[in-house]
Amino acid sequence: DVKVTQSSRYLVKRTGEKVFLECVQDMDHENMFWYRQDPGLGLRLIYFSYDVKMKEKGDIPEGYSVSREKKERFSLILESASTNQTSMYLCASSEVGQTSGANVLTFGAGSRLTVL
């Protein structure tokens, strides 16, 4: 089975701290994504990457950056955490499907971040 592992399930940080959220996938997928999930807002795309050292902004990139130095690892960085970044963060990976480019995502279990 494809596995996407998010190393930290729960984190509590203080305002202004630098936060690293790590994500590793073991199926040699090209594509990796970071979403945040908030009640009533669904999943919103923060950043994604289609290749090593490549990154693209999603719909809500402000306050975040990412790093993809190796194919299997995609890190989300909060340079200076703020209380409005308290959320569930979901990492996902995919390879392009064989039909019509369907992007089938495999998600990690999530990292719940609380910023005090």
Next chain:
Amino acid sequence: TQLLEQSPQFLSIQEGENLTVYCNSSSVFSSLQWYRQEPGEGPVLLVTVVTGGEVKKLKRLTFQFGDARKDSSLHITAAQPGDTGLYLCGGNTGKLIFGQGTTLQVKP
């Protein structure tokens, strides 16, 4: 910004009832996916629909993609408590964007 609107956002029903969840957009998608998420876990893919008008069945779940590929529905027949969870639709535009989700509670 492309939007996917899911309705209803919350649904609480008795075991054995039928229900339909809708996913609508003004945008055309190359494909659309439905995911189910349980507490403490990430979403898990249920189905991908690709062709306008396509209907797919997964046991008691029926998924339909609109003819214009702008909307989709998920129908559950004779819901079971095990169907409880958050249902998410995701539309593919090269990246996957999601609706707000529908929280379903099926009471025994």
